Amino acid sequence: MTFRPTTSHWGAFSADIGADGRLQVAADPDDPSPSPLLGNLPDSLRHPTRVTAPAVRRGWLEHGPGPDSSRGNDEFVELGWDEALDLLAAELRRVRDDHGNKAVFGGSYGWASAGRFHHAQSQLRRFLNLFGGFTSSRHTYSNGTSAVVLPHIVGSADDVFRNGSSWPTIVKNTELLVAFGGVPEKNVFVTPGGVSRHHTPGFLARLAERDVDIALISPLRDDFPAAGAVQWYPIRPATDTALMLGLAHTLVVEDLHDRSFLDRYCAGYDEFEQYLLGMEDGVPKDAEWASHITEIPVGEIVSLARKMASSRTFITVTWSLQRIEHGEQPVWTAIALAAMLGQIGLPGGGFGHGYGSMGDSGDIGPDFHVPFLSQGVNPVDEFIPVARIADMLLNPGGCYDFDGAVRTFPDIRLVYWAGGNPFHHHQDLNKLRNAFARPDTVVVHEPYWTATARHADFVLPATTPLEREDFGSGRRDTHLVAMHQVAQPYGQARSDHVILAGLAERLGFGERFTEGRSPRAWLEHLYGSWRKNLAAAGVAAPSFAEFWSSGSYPLPSEEPDRTLFETFRQDPEANRLHTPSGKIEITSAVIKSFGYEDCLGHPAWLEPVEWLGGARAENFPLQLIANQPRTRLHSQLDVGSVSQFGKVAGREAIRIHPADAASRGIEDGDVVRVFNDRGACLAGAVVTSALRPGVVQLPTGAWFDPHGSLCVHGNPNVLTADRPTSRLSQGCAGQLVLVELERFDGTPPPVTVGSPPDVIKR
Structure with a gap:
């Protein structure tokens, strides 16, 4: 076999098709901690859910464009590429001519391919910009709240996200790591654009070797690796x-606070x-006061504060903590706390976000720009x-x-x-289904029959990264x-670039979109x-032919x-x-x-609706944590073997504390119904003491499989509220939700997302 190099968001690897026609993958031999998510690839390449x-x-074919509540429940009709693109080009032209370009929403948000040329968002935005523009979106579900508030506090979000203190510096100098939300090792295998060498697991091991004190602030014990001097503070979510x-x-x-640091480097501390x-x-x-709210004993809070003041202390906050109501506050307060310790800017001290x-x-x-496709300029300034x-x-x-x-x-x-x-990322999926019924037309490029594809009018089969050439780097x-092509495109699948080039040709700007280049010519x-550009900076890189032959360039x-x-x-x-004062703004004028009541001028405790100390908990007494899965990237390749192996009774696994399980008559492996007043889902119970009582944990990303308002596969976003973090950032608040749980008796409805919808071939 001839294994060919490529990469993914979860790591570099090589692959080939075996004699039996099955994909085989091998991790990069120089990767010290290859991701287990590579195991999802072999079963997904030719899966029955491929479009x-x-x-x-x-x-849509029978009645034409318009709002339609049957999206998600209708049959599809297969067409030839020419007919499908002719219809779509005419519809794009109609919407633009009748309603203007801002009536087109370019919703390319997500992870798609690690490749830089076949980056779906770049391709679609380039196309729509040349079409005359579109309504776009800003920021991300992952850290959209922080992206808005950090510039007000420290002048830049990018500095915090991309230039934070390095792990070698932390390992070498930190004496106490206070980890709000922990440092979940399952997440460090993933980076947008690819990870050639996974270093973080090794650095976490070195923290343990040095006996660095770890304060894990999380309802989940496994939000930090077990090795080392870890003290768990099982905080109320x-x-x-x-x-x-x-x-x-x-x-x-x-x-114990550093008044001289606060005076010199900060603004608004006195308030x-x-x-x-x-x-x-x-x-x-x-x-x-804090103990009453958090259920952390008073003595432990006081002791931790004293220890932070007497140690070189690094405070880190996961992105998960800003994906809640008032998500600005834990980020802002952590920065204020680090400033009070006076260690910001010192090796091994200060704060970090997203570790x-x-x-x-x-x-x-290196923080290094790699080749990318220009998107051009959007003539429309509308966004959400x-x-x-x-x-x-x-x-x-x-x-x-x-x-x-x-x-x-x-x-x-x-x-x-x-x-x-979006039927993975978004909250309150029953509301989203109603929302998707409102436009005249919904167009989706997809390799698989996901819920988003099933709620579309046009579904255009897209190739996977293994079915085309590209280059990638995170x-x-x-x-x-x-990224060498390993397999032939499935069925009639085409790359996003080729699909959009066909549309652009019909709409009169094909030459401007492709600039006369094939995909391979674009790569070159x-x-x-x-x-x-590298040569001008004094860096010699190999020719494209040499790079392509060697498989990578360091x-x-x-x-x-x-x-x-x-x-x-x-x-x-x-x-x-880059703040008005030029300093860290503990209070932002x-x-x-x-005048936002849900985001004041300084860090503050603002009581959320979805928490165990509120009135809503009387009816829904369990706090569900909808965090990232360990068996896949978001919803990607949920049909893969690693993801499927993690299911329980064919549903997504929900973890529950033994005391909460016993009081509800639930045993390990039972199918349970998780519900609140927004919806319900079925999941497979895993009884464990690795989380605090009153908390259940159901990862996001199970392919949405609605039977009425019930998702039979275990997608927690049928339960989460589509409520913004605050009026300031309008970010995603889907990390936490209150629910109740009961054992599902009888025969549960079958999971159907492993098969395609009804498709009429003609």
């Missing part, structure tokens, strides 16, 4: 901000201190925060707040989606990887331009020791932050001026 040919929903405030109050009253001491509302945010949320957080690879798609479709003309502005939802007539699955990746052109390395805001600490006047 075979262009298909159009029968109702959604209350991390209250714990941080209790720690900060202890620092103040025991005079925050007044809040801590209860000068605003008469409620001191002391350890006793354990993504494989490149703290990684040692990415998590507001259902609100947009359901409320055209409705007003909403966003980062100090009042905006209006556009009237969307055509949704064009490529490279993503953020802070160590290599640019040549993009690589060649990038190589010239990117220029950088110094592995890196400390966030080190230069700012050294000279805060010469290296001012700008945010305060917005």
Whole structure:
């Protein structure tokens, strides 16, 4: 066999088709910690859920474009490529001519291919920009809240996400790592664009070898590897901000805070201190107050605060903590707490965000731009925060707040989606189904019959990365990887580029879209331009032919020791932050001026609706954590063997504490019904003491399989609220939801997402 190199969001590997026609994969031999997710590939390449040919929903063919509640339940009719593209080009032209370009929503959000040329979002946005523009989305479901609030606090989100303190610096210098949300090792195998060398598991092991003290603040014990000096604080979910405030109050009253650092490097600390001491509302945010909310004992809070003040302390907050109501607050409060310790900018001290949320957080690879396809410029300035798609479709003309502005939802007539699955990412999927019934036309490029494809009017079969050529590299990746074609396209599948080139030709801008290049010619052109830029910077890269033959190119390395805001600490006047004060804004006059009751001018405890201390918990007494799965990337390749092996009774596995299981008569392996007043799903019970009582954990990403309002496969987003984090960021708040659980007696409905929908061939 001739194994050919390629890469994915979960790692570089090589692959080939065996004599039996089955895909075989092998991890990169130089990867110190290959991802187990590679095991999902062999069973998915030729799976029955692959889309075979262009298909159009029968109702759309018979009645034409328009709102239709039968999306998701209708049959499809297979068409030839020419007929399908002719119909779609005419519909695009109609919507543009009758309603304007802002009536087209370009919904390419998601992970799609690791390849830089066949990056679905770049391809679709390039096409729509040349078409005259479109309504776009901003930020991500993953960290959209932080992306808005961090510039107000420290001047930049990118600095925090991409230039955070490196793992070698942390391992070498940190004495106490306080991990709010932990550092879940399952997540570090994934990075957008690929990971050639997974370094983080090795650094976590070195923390244990050095006996670095770890304070794990999480309802889940396995949110940090078990090895090493880990003290678990099983906090009540959604209350991390209250714990941080209790720690900060202890620092103040025991005079353990660094007043000189606060005076020189921070703005607005005095107002925050007044809040801590209860000068605003008469409620001191002391350890006793925090203990009542978090259920962490008072003595442990005080002891941890003292230990943080006497140690080189690194505070990290996972992205999961900002995917909740008032998600700005744990991020903002953690920065304030780190500032009070006075260690921001010191090696091994300060704060970080996203360690354990993504494989490149703290990684040692270069922050290096690799070849990419230009998207051009969007002539339309209309956009929505990415998590507001259902609100947009359901409320055209409705007003909403966003980062100090009042905006209006556009009237969307055509949704064009490529490279993503909103029926995984979005919350309250029954609401989303209603929203998807509203546009005139929904277009989806998909390799598989996902729920998003089943709710479309046009389903155009897209190739997988193994069925085309590309090159890939992730953020802070160590290599640019040549992605060789390993398999022939399934059925009539075409790449997004080829599909869009066909549409562009029909719409009169084919030459501008392709610039006369084939996909291989594009790869050579993009690589060649990038190589010239490297040469101008004094870096010699091989020719494209040499790169393609060798399979990868090691990117220029950088110094592995890196400390966030080190230069700012050294000279805060010469290296001012991009905030109004040039300093860390513990109180933001700008945010305060917005007058948002759900995001004040300083960090604060704001009680959420979906938490165990609220009134809603009387009816739904379990806090469900809808976190990232360990068996796949989001919903990708849920049909793969690793993902399928993780199911219980054919459903997604839900973890439940023995005490909660016993009180409900639930045993390990039972099918259970998880429900609240938004919907319900079936899942397979796993009884474990690895989470605190009152908490259940059901990962996201099981392919949505609705039977009425019940998802029989275990997608938790039938339960989560489509509620923004706040008026400031309008981010995703889908991490936590209150539910109840009961054993499902009798024969459960079958899981049907492993088979395609009804398709009429003609």
